[in-house]
Amino acid sequence: MGEAPAFFVDHLENGQQHTNGFGVKTEPEHRDTSVQIGDRSYVIGGNHEGNPLFLGVQIHDKNTNKWSTPTVLGTGPKPCKAYSAIVLKQGRILVIKKGSASDDSIWFLEVDSPFVREQRKLLGKEVVAWSKGVRGNAEKPIVISGPSGVGKGTLIAMLMKEFPSMFGFSVSHTTRSPRCMEENGVHYHFTDKTVMEKEINDGKFLEYASVHGNLYGTSIESVEVVTDSGKRCILDIDVQGARSVKASSLDAVFIFVCPPSMKELEDRLRARGTETEEQIQKRLRNAEAEIKAGESSGIFEHILYNDNLEECYKNLKNVLRIIDDAPVNGVQVEGINLPKEHTVTKNGDKILIQETGEATKNNMIVLDLSSINGGAPGRTRGIVLDTIGQIPHIATCGTLKVDGSLKHCNLNRFVGPKRRFDIAYKSVTLLEEKANDGVSFSTLSPPPTLCLDEVNASLFLCKSLASINPSDPDPVMAGAVARILKRVGLPPLGVLDVISIGSLPVLAYIYFRLEKQFAWLDEQEKRVNATVADMRARGIIRDR
């Protein structure tokens, strides 16, 4: 039997009032939240440097007893009245806005992620980064690189024309002059070198590089704008930029486009007629190094050869596994509003959000972070939210004989209302799933709430909503059972183990009430034993 309890209920008390000596502007009815990571406390609340549109973040260092305001990268959430915060792996804090609209409630504050560490080094100052949580099956952004004139822009234009609701283009910044047909804000954000350098220093760029003598860069905002519109973001950037994005947490698909030959590349550049002879020569010189890097740097998962345009476009669509013109990026199937007043409980990658307050309906929501990807800069994608209603997720429950300790509990046979199981230590076999065949089963468990009042120990077999990793018991069920326990005023439970019914993984939760009511239990057991004996005689259950 697994060691129990394996489940840690870790209620974070939020809404603490902080005196930080730093003058965080907090409205009286607004509550700050503080989380501790190592020697640092991160206080989230109020507004950032007096700007009412940006949620404030302050850091308190225990060692120096000093407060500091970090440079905040990415667009953060707007302030609201209160937050829940939970420390996640990899230097990230999950921040849930209380009482916010469903598409604005889940945020991640990166305080020591690889991206933040990199930016801290680059900018030489304290940095934190926000990324918004995007629900649903979000597709990865796409980075397309290749030498100038190979046809990247042409391929991207074809893709956006055929699938207008699926893809959005990340509009880069550049210090080069616009070409005659180019529009500011559409093809590029044309900018001045000093302005762009300042913005780079302020941490506004996901990546930037000097390309063919000009500065080019992707601002964090450009990527966010596309992602927020529900589209899959395409970045047309050079190999240096692709390298930077690869090192970031954008988690993109990287595609490199090669020309059939240098001669053909030169012909295309000349035919385009947008560069002077000197610029063409420079671009061609750079092309050789780019192609070499593109083919051998390990950055790119896919290399496409753009000889015949139609063919190359078809290959691009194959690589992107495009099926139809459905919106793909972070589109919510249904909006689940998080309760205004709630507590959060963390177990592995799952966060249980339990409604609290006077008018509570006892709703519970599970925020599954096991499939998240991306992060700052940009969005954290792949969040799954599920609601848990009342008890029905507890499929079956029954009593078990306990000889005093969890380690020695003896799981005998258990008969459910319409199912028959053969329960042995750590395994449950579903014998039959139809009605009782005339065998009069006594269901050991009345509805769970009653059951808890009347027995000294109960085993709950809980159907899992999703597949269960044995080393990561599902907090959904733990939460559901915890709620029942709370209702009947009983202390927390321990997770017994993950077992399986056929191929269906279930969690077995055990509750001990080491006092009284043994008589009832004994009576129930007698009934069960009689039933089991009857079933064995009829060959319905078998011995293990």
Ligand SMILES: Nc1ncnc2c1ncn2[C@@H]1O[C@H](COP(=O)(O)OP(=O)(O)OP(=O)(O)O)[C@@H](O)[C@H]1O
């Ligand atoms: N397969 C192809 N065969 C012939 N011409 C092509 C092909 N693909 C693109 N072209 C042409 O080559 C020229 C360069 O293409 P495009 O502007 O798309 O290149 P690019 O890779 O985006 O260049 P840059 O990096 O400079 O923006 C365009 O005139 C385009 O019409």
Ligand SMILES: Nc1nc2c(ncn2[C@@H]2O[C@H](COP(=O)(O)O)[C@@H](O)[C@H]2O)c(=O)[nH]1
């Ligand atoms: N690193 C980045 N490279 C970029 C970006 N936007 C465009 N580019 C690359 O620059 C060259 C030249 O572009 P052109 O429009 O002047 O022909 C091309 O290879 C682009 O891929 C950027 O934001 N970052």
